Amino acid sequence: DIQMTQSPASLSASLGETVTIECLASEDIYDILAWYQQKPGKSPQLLIYDASSLHTGVPSRFSGSGSGTQYSLKINSLQPEDFASYYCQNGLSAPLTFGSGTKLEIK
């Protein structure tokens, strides 16, 4: 199984700041990686797929990058609605594993 190690587990930031969340796969996943945002009490929403492609309707302040085993999600100019939990996901092969999540909180 492909293990996804996500960091940090939690992150505190201010409005307008830029933050980066990292995801490390246990083997090369050839950019077959997605990022999801989940707000409390809500279902996850797809943000990024294929490591760097923005899903329809997602603001351009979100971006994804990386290759091989190392990937990152960057959020520019944090807005109030961005404070949520974020998960990376291996899409290369079953089982489709997720990172353990990053909780982004307002400082």
Place this chain on the structure above:
Amino acid sequence: VQLVESGGGLVQPGKSLKLSCSASGFTFSSYGMHWIRQAPGKGLDWVAYISSSSGTVYADAVKGRFTISRDNAKNTLYLQLNSLKSEDTAIYYCAREYYGYNYFDYWGQGVMVTVSS
């Protein structure tokens, strides 16, 4: 696109439960579908997948106990949960595959399954 889960509840260990996911707003028969779960306060855990042609794949933790199925005439996805364990306690989400890729572009609101005596 709308996905609405139902069938959750409190069940004793070793018992069974069947979840449903009613789909609308898209051609259900053309898409693979997934079940993903989230234990209280924990992260996301993929459970099972069924392709548009009804091929299935399961996570090791549920293989042999859970069965994913679909009824295209009713636009409904199912998950039969047998031999339930306390560690199966979670919110269960159904989700649509993203255009044949192993991503999830639409999710239901989730249904809670609690396994406890």
